[in-house]
Amino acid sequence: MRKGDATKARILAEAGRLAAVNGLFNTSLNDVAERCGLSKSGLFKHFDSKEAMQESVVMDACDRFVDFVWAPVQHLPAGRSRLEAIFERQLDWETVENAAGGCLIMSSAVELDDRPGPLRDKLHDRLQQWRRILTREMMALTDPPLDYETAKMAAFEMNSFLLGHANAGRFMRDGDAREAARAAFRRLLDRTAKPG
Amino acid sequence: MRKGDATKARILAEAGRLAAVNGLFNTSLNDVAERCGLSKSGLFKHFDSKEAMQESVVMDACDRFVDFVWAPVQHLPAGRSRLEAIFERQLDWETVENAAGGCLIMSSAVELDDRPGPLRDKLHDRLQQWRRILTREMMALTDPPLDYETAKMAAFEMNSFLLGHANAGRFMRDGDAREAARAAFRRLLDRTAKPG
DNA sequence: CAAAAAAGCGCACGATCGGTTTCTTTTCGT
DNA sequence: ACGAAAAGAAACCGATCGTGCGCTTTTTTG
Numbered sequence: 001m002r003k004g005d006a007t008k009a010r011i012l013a014e015a016g017r018l019a020a021v022n023g024l025f026n027t028s029l030n031d032v033a034e035r036c037g038l039s040k041s042g043l044f045k046h047f048d049s050k051e052a053m054q055e056s057v058v059m060d061a062c063d064r065f066v067d068f069v070w071a072p073v074q075h076l077p078a079g080r081s082r083l084e085a086i087f088e089r090q091l092d093w094e095t096v097e098n099a100a101g102g103c104l105i106m107s108s109a110v111e112l113d114d115r116p117g118p119l120r121d122k123l124h125d126r127l128q129q130w131r132r133i134l135t136r137e138m139m140a141l142t143d144p145p146l147d148y149e150t151a152k153m154a155a156f157e158m159n160s161f162l163l164g165h166a167n168a169g170r171f172m173r174d175g176d177a178r179e180a181a182r183a184a185f186r187r188l189l190d191r192t193a194k195p196g
Numbered sequence: 197m198r199k200g201d202a203t204k205a206r207i208l209a210e211a212g213r214l215a216a217v218n219g220l221f222n223t224s225l226n227d228v229a230e231r232c233g234l235s236k237s238g239l240f241k242h243f244d245s246k247e248a249m250q251e252s253v254v255m256d257a258c259d260r261f262v263d264f265v266w267a268p269v270q271h272l273p274a275g276r277s278r279l280e281a282i283f284e285r286q287l288d289w290e291t292v293e294n295a296a297g298g299c300l301i302m303s304s305a306v307e308l309d310d311r312p313g314p315l316r317d318k319l320h321d322r323l324q325q326w327r328r329i330l331t332r333e334m335m336a337l338t339d340p341p342l343d344y345e346t347a348k349m350a351a352f353e354m355n356s357f358l359l360g361h362a363n364a365g366r367f368m369r370d371g372d373a374r375e376a377a378r379a380a381f382r383r384l385l386d387r388t389a390k391p392g
Numbered sequence: 393c394a395a396a397a398a399a400g401c402g403c404a405c406g407a408t409c410g411g412t413t414t415c416t417t418t419t420c421g422t
Numbered sequence: 423a424c425g426a427a428a429a430g431a432a433a434c435c436g437a438t439c440g441t442g443c444g445c446t447t448t449t450t451t452g
Binding site: 020021022023025026100101102106107109110111112113114115124127128131152153156157159160161163164165167168170171172173180181183184191 | 219298302303306310311320323324348352353359363366387
């Protein structure tokens with residue numbers, strides 16, 4: 001069962017790239033099979049249905065997101081520098097790690113926002129979990145910690161700037177998108193850290 | 197040529213709703229025809245191809261966006277109150293006017309962000325035009341006017357909060373999304389209007 | 393009111409969709 | 423090294439995709 005795991009990982013990676021560019025529901029099994037260099041029936045040895053494959057693809061993207069953004073900063077002490085590192089890694093996640101097609105999680109959230117179903121629910125849970133992490137992280141910006149409501153608002157703004165960065169950089173092709181998001185986030189931390 | 201225009205308008209409206217929910221590229225001609233009470237071939241009397249219909253649908257959505265957001269505030273004097281009205285109308289556009297499926301323009305921008313073609317180009321132009329309007333509007337926040345770079349940054353933040361509102365409200369089902377976006381925007385205006 | 397034009401339907405086409413079946417090859421535990 | 427199990431290929435299924443063609447009905451116009 002070792003060869004199979006390798007191809008399964010390859011399928012998840014290639015299908016993820018295709019879905020990020022063409023959309024999760026606009027990627028056919030033929031597309032994935034061809035890109036992976038195997039036949040359509042070969043895919044079904046690893047997934048029971050297209051829907052099951054989509055779910056694996058999205059969940060795998062979430063796992064890789066956490067590995068990429070969270071893992072390398074979790075050893076840092078909570079506070080401003082870790083927040084800045086998280087933000088920077090998320091900018092990298094969008095522009096570097098997912099250079100072709102952008103962030104699958106973000107585009108899937110838009111595709112799924114009015115499509116009830118288990119996939120939507122699972123992605124919703126993962127994103128809510130991430131929002132809680134960001135809020136907790138934001139509370140640790142000051143000593144004593146920020147109150148929950150203030151931190152939640154700051155987390156909303158932080159997330160908004162990341163969405164704005166993706167929109168400005170990827171669709172509008174604005175070369176300054178990264179710098180704009182970074183500056184906005186820095187100002188957010190400045191005014192949140194010090195009262196008044 | 198009067199009856200035809202009415203049905204064409206109906207097609208644009210229904211196709212727009214379907215595309216907002218299911219995605220622009222995931223809406224079949226069968227879906228649109230059935231929703232309009234027409235046959236599939238009947239659609240081709242109004243559009244030369246599916247691609248041409250998609251383009252008309254998106255451009256029509258842009259027109260309706262301008263009518264809904266800009267038209268009712270353009271008689272106000274430029275400044276903070278008009279900026280607040282624009283923001284409020286955009287919140288309404290997302291949650292009230294497009295209650296089912298959300299804003300087609302926003303979701304189309306995500307779908308098209310890595311799909312080169314005339315449709316992407318046309319939507320890009322419309323959104324860039326809108327960004328220019330917002331930047332100009334932001335410059336008029338103070339007297340004397342803000343410098344261009346500051347206004348551009350503020351417009352980026354404003355747009356980010358609207359994206360954050362759509363994400364939080366529609367996908368995350370956060371009931372406080374509207375209030376969060378409004379509060380973030382108000383703070384943005386406060387700190388941008390007064391120096392320091 | 394008649395002629396012309398527009399609107400719309402039914403049908404069939406080739407391609408592709410997600411998915412299944414049958415069969416061959418490859419891999420792996422023992 | 424051998425047999426079982428997994429991996430994969432090829433052909434195929436019914437359904438649906440976008441799109442033409444030919445016809446009828448409705449609407450507009452002279």
